[in-house]
Amino acid sequence: GAVVSQHPSRVICKSGTSVKIECRSLDFQATTMFWYRQFPKQSLMLMATSNEGSKATYEQGVEKDKFLINHASLTLSTLTVTSAHPEDSSFYICSALDSPIHEQYFGPGTRLTVT
Amino acid sequence: GQNIDQPTEMTATEGAIVQINCTYQTSGFNGLFWYQQHAGEAPTFLSYNVLDGLEEKGRFSSFLSRSKGYSYLLLKELQMKDSASYLCAVRDLINAGNMLTFGGGTRLMVKP
Numbered sequence: 073g074a075v076v077s078q079h080p081s082r083v084i085c086k087s088g089t090s091v092k093i094e095c096r097s098l099d100f101q102a103t104t105m106f107w108y109r110q111f112p113k114q115s116l117m118l119m120a121t122s123n124e125g126s127k128a129t130y131e132q133g134v135e136k137d138k139f140l141i142n143h144a145s146l147t148l149s150t151l152t153v154t155s156a157h158p159e160d161s162s163f164y165i166c167s168a169l170d171s172p173i174h175e176q177y178f179g180p181g182t183r184l185t186v187t
Numbered sequence: 188g189q190n191i192d193q194p195t196e197m198t199a200t201e202g203a204i205v206q207i208n209c210t211y212q213t214s215g216f217n218g219l220f221w222y223q224q225h226a227g228e229a230p231t232f233l234s235y236n237v238l239d240g241l242e243e244k245g246r247f248s249s250f251l252s253r254s255k256g257y258s259y260l261l262l263k264e265l266q267m268k269d270s271a272s273y274l275c276a277v278r279d280l281i282n283a284g285n286m287l288t289f290g291g292g293t294r295l296m297v298k299p
Contacts, residue, residue, distance in 0.1 A: 106287075113294070114291070115274060115289045115290060115291045115292040116274070116289045117289075118286070118288070165229050165230075167287075169286075176286070176287055178229045178230050179229060180228070180229045181227075183227070
């Protein structure tokens with residue numbers, strides 16, 4: 073099956089710093105990628121939809137200036153958490169849409185801890 | 188929007204059968220997915236239903252009734268490693284641009 077990678081898998085940063093998370097589709101091109109956030113014992117919450125070559129679409133309540141998304145190529149989307157705070161500590165998961173077959177493949181997730 | 192409901196927690200015994208239900212409301216139904224998620228890991232795909240009926244895959248089966256907005260995931264011969272969260276997700280073509288919307292997940296605990 074298709075593979076989606078994320079990097080890093082875990083990151084610890086200090087409050088006020090920025091963190092970039094990469095999401096790559098390894099064996100297919102993804103014009104659309106999704107970024108989810110998951111807090112402990114909760115389900116996945118969609119943050120934004122990333123479209124290659126255009127601006128991301130953010131869900132209600134998600135600050136676009138804080139969570140910067142760049143989808144510069146058909147295989148790479150990045151999420152940058154700017155000026156991170158402890159409440160941003162969460163599990164961030166990306167998924168990539170394999171458009172021809174309409175299947176969504178998940179990356180392994182990134183555990184962010186802000187101290 | 189979509190409403191997707193599933194029980195929050197379930198407990199079952201090793202070797203038994205458990206059924207996890209999911210009900211949904213959507214305008215442009217375009218498929219229902221079940222995912223398994225172990226703590227600290229990303230979801231992994233279990234099953235996909237777009238037509239009514241039962242899809243069987245080894246110990247796992249998934250059923251869909253579009254007229255009732257209802258699905259269930261059936262796990263047979265439970266093993267301890269089946270302890271995980273099970274996420275029901277619906278794809279909505281009209282309201283959500285064909286992307287997935289997830290239910291709250293059902294945490295299944297398998298006991299010896």
